[in-house]
Amino acid sequence: MSGVMDDERAELQRLLDEELLKPVFQPILDFRVRAVLGYEALIRGPEGSSLARPDQLFAAAARHGLSRSLEHACREASLRAFACQRLAGKLFLNVTPDCLLDVRLLNGHTRELLIELGIAPNRVVLELTENQQITDMPGILDALLHYRGRGFQIAIDDLGEGFANLRLWSDLRPEFVKIDKHFVHGIADDRIKFHFVRAMQDLAEIGNASLVAEGIEREEDFVCIRDMGIACGQGYFIAHPESSPIRQLSRRTLSALDQQSLALSPMTGGPGRLPTARSLLKAIVPVPMHASNAEVIERFEADPSLDVLPVVQGNQAVGMINRHSMIDRFARPFRRELFGRKSCELFMDQAPLIVDQHATIQELAMMLSLAPRHYLLDGFIVTGDGEYLGVGSSHDLMGMITEMQISAARYANPLTQLPGNVPINEHVDRMLAAGSPFVAVYVDIDNFKPFNDTYGYRRGDDVIQTLARLLCEQVDERLDFVGHIGGDDFFVVFRSADWEIRCWEIISRFAEAIANLLGIDERLRGGYMAENRRGELSFQASPTLSLGAVRVAAGECESHREVAAAASAAKKQAKKRARMTDAEPSGGSLFIERRRLGEPMAVGLPRPLIN
The missing domain is CATH 3.20.20.450 (EAL domain)
Structure with a gap:
């Protein structure tokens, strides 16, 4: 046994002494x-060695008290190989x-x-x-x-x-x-x-x-x-x-x-179009990595508008040179004589922010917020399929984000801050253009007007904001979209597979929230006494929800108008069911349109208005 251990230690020491470790x-x-x-x-050991596999290599080092020596050798070999391959x-x-x-x-x-x-x-x-x-x-x-x-x-x-x-x-x-x-x-x-x-x-x-x-x-x-x-x-x-x-x-x-997922946030640029890094691209002619520092200085001096110069190796971006940093270095005595003929690689940023042309504006903003501060000055390099295309500036990015925020605020509902009609329509059109199946759900509060008239608009606003919060909590923010049409009407676009369970959960939680807004007596009776439109004191039922859901398969609709009309018709059926059954036991009604869009409705039911 001792002989095997001695052989193992000798082999490990040989790998370390002869620098035979192979980084991958x-x-x-x-x-x-x-x-x-x-x-x-x-790290891998050399082929043919008994310590070729990393688990064998590190286990042997632990047995012989050479773990630190092995890690030190791995670190140095990895750094040298990384630098050698650039x-x-x-x-x-x-x-x-x-x-x-x-x-x-x-x-x-x-x-x-x-x-x-x-x-x-x-x-x-x-x-x-x-x-x-x-x-x-x-x-x-x-x-x-x-x-x-x-x-x-x-x-x-x-x-x-x-x-x-x-x-x-x-x-x-x-x-x-x-x-x-x-x-x-x-x-x-x-x-x-x-x-x-x-x-x-x-x-x-x-x-x-x-x-x-x-x-x-x-x-x-x-x-x-x-x-x-x-x-x-x-x-x-x-x-x-x-x-x-x-x-x-x-x-x-x-x-x-390229299997692009659909963005949920409405953007500028028109329906179906999301601004990307390519929108900010400026086609600056790069300098090759073998170019001298003197050549870079000449480029900056010849064009005062240049703040940065990207550096490429072939068609691949490998670095960025900042104008002010470069000129400051060469303003010192003897710098031109010492470094002018040397490669510009010496003073370039070897880890610039490089983004693909398809990166969205939000992704870019997130990258910059997490990156070192100098990226805010240098901007970023834009590539396509790994090849250099141009440069984008943080200043232009901030301008576009501001424009997007103003646009989003313009079309947001002022009470809930949820997307309003325009972004709802744009999102539905994006879904249709992408051929992505989804479920459109029209959400409406029943018995809302009497509640609002009785308790005042402030309590009415509380009900609407409560529903907005519940909808946002019950959807998957990565897949589903919530919009506020206006008043007590909301619109949800589901891509979650369990959308029907989520709908019933919305109905149930809304009923609980309404119960908490009423007194004990009103809660037990399921409503309250208030004047009706004729000025007569009568019983008013508590607010509940009616949800009309429509499945939309790929190719079934051409525009958001058809989807909106079908969802509105489904919502009317949900409200009719609520009136006929005095609401479901859960405190609301969900009507799911089982037909394919465009098929006639059953006899006795109104046909949806599809343009």
Whole structure:
């Protein structure tokens, strides 16, 4: 046994001494901008070695007390390979809690290596793994804060696998949090996993962290993660780890991304059109990476309107040069003589904000809000299929967002701030144009006018606002749309599969809310005594809801007018049913139109007015 252990130790020492570790890199996709955010560095032993597999390699290092030496060698090999290949974006480096306290990391060796390789610290993400028990939590937190102060970013790995990373998330507020692959695999078919990840997403939004979904292997999980609004993804569906990784997304990944989900927020630009990064694009001629600093200075001096110059390698954007930073550097004595002939790569930002032309304005704004402040001055590079197209400015982005907010406010209902008729119509038209099936639900409050007349408009406004809040709570904000037609009329566009259950829940909760607005006697009687229109004291039933639902399949309607007419007709049937049965036991009525649109209604029932 001792001989086997001695051989294992000797083999491990050989790999370390002869620098035979083989780094591989797995791309991390940023869903928001349809581009590679960066790469996670992973380590393999040489082929043919008994320690070729990473699990064997790290287990052997733990047995022989060489874990810190192995991690140090992995870190250096990964950084050198990353720099040698000139990979764009961020580098995610795995570190264990014990490694963070290694003197070789604390004494500035990594910082010196980064300077030697020309890698800015803000491009390096220290990814803390939880494969060791953390015994010195205060020490780990102090170490991570030390590295963040030096410009590094922090990621927590495998969220959901253990408890220590939840405490780290709370105390450290990392820039990235990786969701354990257990919760990602099969999420498209598992509602429990879906809601677990949704809870993680809510925490991430509060803590200004970007979530990375690990272990994406199936297209349906990929699309589900994207549609949930998770920031980033990683896994075999996107790309396998390779020593020479992909720099542009594969056709398979791009095809899955092109299955565009419909935006729920009304935008400027006309029905069905959402402003994207391409709307802000300015076609600035870039400089090649081999261009000299003197050539860059000449470009800036020749064109005073140029604030930035993008740098490309072939057709791929690799950097950005800020005018003021560049000129300030060369204003110092002897700078032109010392650096004028050297490559512009020396002074460029190696990690510019690069976005795909299809990134929406909201996605861009979110990226800038989470990015370092200098991006607000530099703006962003716009690409198409990974190739350079132009540059966009933060100033133009802010102007467009302001325009969108003014437009949204113009068409919002003043009482509830929900989208009004114009954005409702635009959203329905977008759904129809995309051929996406949905359910249109017209929501109306029964017996509202007597309540409003009896208790006053202030209490009436409370009822309307209560309904607006309930509707927003009961829909899936990622899939469904809520609009306020006016008065006590609302319109909901459902894409949730369980829309019918949600409708009954709305009816039930509204009945509870109304009961809380009435006194005990009125609640027991189901109404109150008030004057009717003839001035006679009579019993008035409590407000209830009537919901008329219409299923709209692909190709059944041409415009929002047809959908509105059919939903209005369904709502009338719901109100008729409520009057005939004195409302359902749950306190409201739901009528679901079972026919396909365009078919005649049953004898004795009015035909919907379809234009």
